[in-house]
Amino acid sequence: MQKTDPDRHLTDVLHARGQRVTPQRLVIHRTLRELDRHVSAEEVLGAVSERLPNVSLPTVYSTLELLGELGLLRRVGPAGGRMLFDPRTEEHQHLVCSVCGRVEDIDAHVDAEPAIDAARAAGWSDASAGVLITGVCDRCAGRR
Amino acid sequence: MQKTDPDRHLTDVLHARGQRVTPQRLVIHRTLRELDRHVSAEEVLGAVSERLPNVSLPTVYSTLELLGELGLLRRVGPAGGRMLFDPRTEEHQHLVCSVCGRVEDIDAHVDAEPAIDAARAAGWSDASAGVLITGVCDRCAGRR
DNA sequence: GTTTTTGCAAATGATTTGCATGGAT
DNA sequence: ATCCATGCAAATCATTTGCAAAAAC
Numbered sequence: 001m002q003k004t005d006p007d008r009h010l011t012d013v014l015h016a017r018g019q020r021v022t023p024q025r026l027v028i029h030r031t032l033r034e035l036d037r038h039v040s041a042e043e044v045l046g047a048v049s050e051r052l053p054n055v056s057l058p059t060v061y062s063t064l065e066l067l068g069e070l071g072l073l074r075r076v077g078p079a080g081g082r083m084l085f086d087p088r089t090e091e092h093q094h095l096v097c098s099v100c101g102r103v104e105d106i107d108a109h110v111d112a113e114p115a116i117d118a119a120r121a122a123g124w125s126d127a128s129a130g131v132l133i134t135g136v137c138d139r140c141a142g143r144r
Numbered sequence: 145m146q147k148t149d150p151d152r153h154l155t156d157v158l159h160a161r162g163q164r165v166t167p168q169r170l171v172i173h174r175t176l177r178e179l180d181r182h183v184s185a186e187e188v189l190g191a192v193s194e195r196l197p198n199v200s201l202p203t204v205y206s207t208l209e210l211l212g213e214l215g216l217l218r219r220v221g222p223a224g225g226r227m228l229f230d231p232r233t234e235e236h237q238h239l240v241c242s243v244c245g246r247v248e249d250i251d252a253h254v255d256a257e258p259a260i261d262a263a264r265a266a267g268w269s270d271a272s273a274g275v276l277i278t279g280v281c282d283r284c285a286g287r288r
Numbered sequence: 289g290t291t292t293t294t295g296c297a298a299a300t301g302a303t304t305t306g307c308a309t310g311g312a313t
Numbered sequence: 314a315t316c317c318a319t320g321c322a323a324a325t326c327a328t329t330t331g332c333a334a335a336a337a338c
Contacts, residue, residue: 077221077222078221093259095266095268098270106262106263106266107262108258108259108261108262110254110258110259110273111254111255112254112275114253114254115237115250115252115254115275115277116277118250118251118252119250119277119279122239122248122250122282123281124277124280124285125280125285126242126280127277127278127279128278128279129275129278130275130277131273131274132221132273132276133256133260133263133268133272133274134271134272134274135263135268135269135272136268137267137268138266141267141268
């Protein structure tokens with residue numbers, strides 16, 4: 001028994017939307033799945049380039065946006081000066097160090113339903129909550 | 145009976161830290177208090193310029209950072225392409241429109257304690273939670 | 289063949305930095 | 314008189330955009 005092939009799934013979804021299946025999209029998607037952690041566009045490009053040369057940053061950005069629309073990716077939010085994306089689907093939150101910009105995962109549950117409800121009540125649609133914990137990481141705290 | 149004079153308070157705090165009391169700092173602080181809503185650096189400059197000409201954007205940025213350190217300001221987080229600051233102290237959350245970047249206040253309570261605790265457990269200090277609700281605002285939803 | 293994607297290069301735009309002058313102490 | 318804060322101009326840097334060439338359909 002094996003997990004559903006990610007390439008096949010992405011291929012199907014793209015076809016269903018009338019969009020094209022390109023090597024770049026497949027490799028970026030597969031790479032993200034294997035990294036399985038929050039990443040910046042630059043980091044994605046670095047990892048992807050080892051498998052498929054000459055991929056450009058604009059392609060990475062547009063593919064990340066596409067995967068976001070497809071729900072295969074979560075946009076963590078701008079942190080430490082750059083946008084972070086996260087292929088992890090389980091609920092978890094992110095710690096951002098205000099000194100060095102490092103980002104770390106934590107497993108915690110934050111109930112943002114009240115805010116989502118308030119958004120809906122205000123006439124907003126497709127509301128989703130992003131929680132970002134800011135603080136000083138252990139390394140930076142120790143270095144002081 | 146009247147509220148504590150904001151200028152006097154800022155003056156005292158600055159003196160206590162051995163920092164200087166400048167017209168720019170006083171005017172920016174007073175202006176923020178009167179705006180009493182989330183603002184970008186540009187917006188602050190616009191409002192401040194009506195009272196004190198020739199204030200520069202770098203000064204606005206450094207003063208906003210200073211006021212942040214003094215706890216007179218909350219950094220809402222990068223939203224819609226620019227950093228937002230908020231002089232409102234009561235608990236409230238922010239809605240960011242993913243289409244037009246507009247930001248709106250909502251009064252809702254989100255309990256982020258579990259995440260704060262997890263951060264502390266991971267060895268981080270001075271952790272604070274930022275919640276940002278992303279969605280499509282009523283205007284943008286209607287225009288479609 | 290037609291239309292979408294890509295890669296390249298250049299543009300954008302918020303925020304930061306360097307430095308000489310002005311101002312607060 | 315000293316040293317911090319300001320204004321200006323230029324630098325930075327992630328992200329976006331325009332467009333011709335390449336690839337998927």
